[in-house]
Amino acid sequence: METNWAAEHLQTIRTLMERSALYRRALAPISIYVGVIGVLGAAGGWALKLELPGSFALYWLAVSIVAVIGALLLVRRQAIRHGENFWSLPTRRVAQAMLPALLVGLGFGLMVAKWAPEFQERYDPKTISVGLIVLWTLLYGLALHAAGFFMPRGIRLFGWGFVLAGLVLFAAMAWTNLSASGISAHALMGVIFGGSHLAYGIYLYFTEQPKNET
Amino acid sequence: MNPEPFLNLDRLIHEKGRLAIMSLLAASPELSFTEMRDALGMTDGNLTTHIRTLQEAGYVSVAKTYQNNRPLTTCMLTSKGRKSFADYINLLEQIIQQSKAK
Numbered sequence: 384m385e386t387n388w389a390a391e392h393l394q395t396i397r398t399l400m401e402r403s404a405l406y407r408r409a410l411a412p413i414s415i416y417v418g419v420i421g422v423l424g425a426a427g428g429w430a431l432k433l434e435l436p437g438s439f440a441l442y443w444l445a446v447s448i449v450a451v452i453g454a455l456l457l458v459r460r461q462a463i464r465h466g467e468n469f470w471s472l473p474t475r476r477v478a479q480a481m482l483p484a485l486l487v488g489l490g491f492g493l494m495v496a497k498w499a500p501e502f503q504e505r506y507d508p509k510t511i512s513v514g515l516i517v518l519w520t521l522l523y524g525l526a527l528h529a530a531g532f533f534m535p536r537g538i539r540l541f542g543w544g545f546v547l548a549g550l551v552l553f554a555a556m557a558w559t560n561l562s563a564s565g566i567s568a569h570a571l572m573g574v575i576f577g578g579s580h581l582a583y584g585i586y587l588y589f590t591e592q593p594k595n596e597t
Numbered sequence: 598m599n600p601e602p603f604l605n606l607d608r609l610i611h612e613k614g615r616l617a618i619m620s621l622l623a624a625s626p627e628l629s630f631t632e633m634r635d636a637l638g639m640t641d642g643n644l645t646t647h648i649r650t651l652q653e654a655g656y657v658s659v660a661k662t663y664q665n666n667r668p669l670t671t672c673m674l675t676s677k678g679r680k681s682f683a684d685y686i687n688l689l690e691q692i693i694q695q696s697k698a699k
Contacts, residue, residue, distance in 0.1 A: 389689045389690075389692040389693050389696075392616070392689055393686070393693070395616070395617075395620070396620045396686065399617055399620035399624075399637075400620050400621070400624035401624070402621070403621040403622070403628065403636065463664070463665050465631050466631050466664065466668070467629045467631060467669070468629065468669075471632075
């Protein structure tokens with residue numbers, strides 16, 4: 384009897400300590416914002432006809448910087464609205480968890496931008512761009528999965544979605560003639576990053592509880 | 598069973614609301630008043646009362662600052678509070694171990 388009481392107390396303490404370290408900002412507006420940027424970015428890249436891998440990589444790195452800055456501003460606005468620290472411990476943990484994979488993604492993007500002409504001597508431009516999308520998708524999935532340990536569980540599943548999408552795209556690249564197909568690399572970016580965030584954001588908008596906004 | 602661990606439990610921490618506050622603060626360097634209120638689903642008055650009790654016992658320190666022209670109240674465990682909380686958990690574990698050994 385007394386053991387049950389003490390064990391329940393310890394379990395409550397454990398749960399509360401975990402909750403304390405969990406990131407609790409509302410993710411719906413952030414996800415919708417990132418989704419809109421992704422879709423607009425795809426439309427912009429397609430309209431500007433940035434088909435060469437170097438310009439493709441630089442263009443999408445710029446789009447991702449806009450997305451990250453905007454997301455941070457949204458987080459900051461939520462923190463200010465609730466009278467809380469912007470750079471709180473949970474926010475720091477999420478940022479630290481995502482940073483390594485995002486930095487590697489940045490590195491691959493810059494590598495393609497710098498050595499695109501050399502790569503193009505061996506591969507056709509679309510293969511290089513799609514290869515970069517595969518890497519970015521996988522790395523972003525890993526970043527989300529890592530951050531998911533300090534966020535609601537859905538983020539880890541969302542991360543898994545990117546990892547699977549990256550693997551499927553890799554398989555399509557390896558076993559089908561993707562470069563001969565009419566699929567635009569910008570459209571792929573728009574669907575994988577823009578469309579998925581938009582869909583997830585809309586889902587969260589209807590399911591996220593208002594109390595999670597704190 | 599030896600009743601000593603149970604009798605030694607810190608009554609101040611043992612209260613449900615204060616235990617919840619101590620648990621939250623033990624996992625974080627500091628938390629704002631609103632973060633704690635929303636995480637625990639307490640009313641402002643209830644939380645204020647508990648924090649004051651913990652503050653008077655020297656377990657919690659409270660800092661009042663301003664952020665973007667808005668008042669920001671943050672709480673953190675003192676070293677005394679952290680030690681008392683660790684002692685409390687150790688006693689709970691002792692109670693469980695005693696019961697298992699019986």
